[in-house]
Amino acid sequence: MSALIIFLPLTFLYLILKSTLFSSLPVPDLPLLIVFYMAYRKPSIEGVALAFLLGYIDDAFSGGVIGSTSFSLIFIYAATRLSSGKVQFSTPFVRAGGAGIAEFIKGLIMYAVLRLTGLNVHFSGWVFLDSVITAVFAPAIITLFTRLTSLTGRDAFKDNAN
Amino acid sequence: MREHNIVVTFLKKNQLMLVSLALALLSLHLALTDKRTGAHGTLANEILSIAFSPLQRVILGTHDAVTGVWSDYIYLVQAQEENTTLKRALAAMNEENNRLKEEVNLDSRLKEVLKYREGAGFKTIAASVSGYHADRWTRTINIDKGAKDGISKDLAVITPLGVLGMVIEVNGHTSKVLLDTDTRSNIDVIVQRTRVRGVAEGNGGSALVLKYIQQEQADDVRIGDTLLTSGLTGIFPKGLAIGEVSKIEQSPDSFFKSIEVRPATDINNVEEVLVVTDPGLSSN
Numbered sequence: 001m002s003a004l005i006i007f008l009p010l011t012f013l014y015l016i017l018k019s020t021l022f023s024s025l026p027v028p029d030l031p032l033l034i035v036f037y038m039a040y041r042k043p044s045i046e047g048v049a050l051a052f053l054l055g056y057i058d059d060a061f062s063g064g065v066i067g068s069t070s071f072s073l074i075f076i077y078a079a080t081r082l083s084s085g086k087v088q089f090s091t092p093f094v095r096a097g098g099a100g101i102a103e104f105i106k107g108l109i110m111y112a113v114l115r116l117t118g119l120n121v122h123f124s125g126w127v128f129l130d131s132v133i134t135a136v137f138a139p140a141i142i143t144l145f146t147r148l149t150s151l152t153g154r155d156a157f158k159d160n161a162n
Numbered sequence: 163m164r165e166h167n168i169v170v171t172f173l174k175k176n177q178l179m180l181v182s183l184a185l186a187l188l189s190l191h192l193a194l195t196d197k198r199t200g201a202h203g204t205l206a207n208e209i210l211s212i213a214f215s216p217l218q219r220v221i222l223g224t225h226d227a228v229t230g231v232w233s234d235y236i237y238l239v240q241a242q243e244e245n246t247t248l249k250r251a252l253a254a255m256n257e258e259n260n261r262l263k264e265e266v267n268l269d270s271r272l273k274e275v276l277k278y279r280e281g282a283g284f285k286t287i288a289a290s291v292s293g294y295h296a297d298r299w300t301r302t303i304n305i306d307k308g309a310k311d312g313i314s315k316d317l318a319v320i321t322p323l324g325v326l327g328m329v330i331e332v333n334g335h336t337s338k339v340l341l342d343t344d345t346r347s348n349i350d351v352i353v354q355r356t357r358v359r360g361v362a363e364g365n366g367g368s369a370l371v372l373k374y375i376q377q378e379q380a381d382d383v384r385i386g387d388t389l390l391t392s393g394l395t396g397i398f399p400k401g402l403a404i405g406e407v408s409k410i411e412q413s414p415d416s417f418f419k420s421i422e423v424r425p426a427t428d429i430n431n432v433e434e435v436l437v438v439t440d441p442g443l444s445s446n
Contacts, residue, residue: 023294063302067192
């Protein structure tokens with residue numbers, strides 16, 4: 001539950017700012033970073049549920065195709081979980097790389113799902129830009145997540161859980 | 163009993179994978195059944211709308227005010243450090259000036275909208291934009307009028323310059339508008355000069371693409387041609403501007419031409435819109 005308490009308000013704040021002050025600026029993908037962080041720290045049902053919920057909220061808030069972001073975030077959760085057995089996301093550089101790749105894969109999955117629904121979307125260079133921006137901001141944002149979650153003092157967010 | 167234990171052990175061991183799979187399939191089901199209608203998520207949208215629309219409006223309003231103060235006030239503060247009293251008075255006047263400028267701008271925009279509304283020939287409701295969603299895969303805006311103001315789904319949303327989009331989701335006091343540049347948007351159009359019919363489809367970026375016109379008719383389309391609504395779908399009144407042909411390319415891998423259309427309305431400059439509640443009153 002602690003993850004919901006921390007990350008849900010953060011996501012709402014992010015979505016509000018993204019639709020107002022930063023509507024014309026490229027911003028890091030916060031829901032993706034939350035899912036990435038939850039996945040590499042510790043496997044949990046809460047993490048998967050959060051991935052679904054954040055994706056659903058993102059789609060509902062922005063008027064996108066409901067389910068498309070949820071699907072991609074759940075995929076990212078599973079992929080990050082599997083890769084965390086081989087890669088230690090413990091340094092800023094590795095975290096940035098991991099988040100950037102995750103954002104790129106999310107773009108690919110979104111594209112595939114939307115094409116599957118029959119929409120004539122195009123895979124554009126924006127996906128690369130989003131990946132770079134998310135990667136650049138990932139280390140700082142993940143550090144913020146670590147500090148926020150450490151405030152709860154719960155086992156679910158042990159720093160060395162990975 | 164032993165088989166039961168095996169099943170329970172399997173479920174416990176793989177619960178994360180099974181939950182992930184179930185949620186992924188649910189997400190995919192939602193996506194495949196909700197591509198155009200926005201039928202799902204009504205409760206979630208209602209909650210989000212009630213909780214966050216006021217915040218979005220406050221933030222947008224504050225942003226406009228702060229931007230004005232920044233450009234007029236902060237610069238003066240740096241230039242006139244020696245005169246604090248005068249500076250404060252000037253700042254206050256600037257702030258007041260900005261506020262008045264905003265009011266004059268708003269007044270001027272509303273007058274323009276109202277003038278257009280009176281001469282339009284169809285019934286409309288005026289609304290303000292309360293949020294922009296220009297993601298990579300989505301182009302929508304929020305407006306501050308909803309079901310309680312008489313808005314319903316599938317109504318046209320326009321500005322004095324032309325078509326902006328269509329209402330796809332209605333909550334109590336807010337609505338979501340699918341912009342004509344979203345890939346889910348298809349509008350029946352005619353080319354003003356040649357009267358050729360086609361469909362303007364959003365390209366997911368900042369433009370539209372003219373589709374479904376015959377090859378020989380496509381050859382006659384020129385850069386600068388204006389596209390108008392045909393009025394045939396019953397959503398958009400006839401004769402509203404959709405945009406202007408901005409690029410014509412012969413696709414290297416296709417027999418057909420790619421015709422790009424620049425929207426008549428620049429979403430970055432839109433703050434007030436009109437929702438067409440009765441297009442039947444037009445002269446089409």
